[in-house]
Amino acid sequence: MALIVIGCGGGETGLNSSQAGPSPTVLTDTSPGHLTVFVALNMGGYSAASRVKTLIDVNFQHSGRPVEFIAGERVTCNASP
Numbered sequence: 856m857a858l859i860v861i862g863c864g865g866g867e868t869g870l871n872s873s874q875a876g877p878s879p880t881v882l883t884d885t886s887p888g889h890l891t892v893f894v895a896l897n898m899g900g901y902s903a904a905s906r907v908k909t910l911i912d913v914n915f916q917h918s919g920r921p922v923e924f925i926a927g928e929r930v931t932c933n934a935s936p
Contacts, residue, residue, distance in 0.1 A: 889917055893914040
């Protein structure tokens with residue numbers, strides 16, 4: 856989803872002819888203030904088996920480029936301290 860959003864933004868993407876999207880960037884500071892978050896929600900489908908499934912896709916970007924996490928970062932939902 857993030858790559859589609861980048862392509863529609865009309866801004867500089869840093870693509871070359873062999874890439875489907877911009878290459879990921881690695882940040883030294885991955886605190887929330889440095890990230891843009893894109894969330895896509897897909898609920899169900901056309902078949903009986905897929906109607907009961909929900910897909911949540913979460914993508915992170917910094918300055919219009921996808922972020923690659925390499926230091927064991929995790930996303931938690933409804934986590935208790």
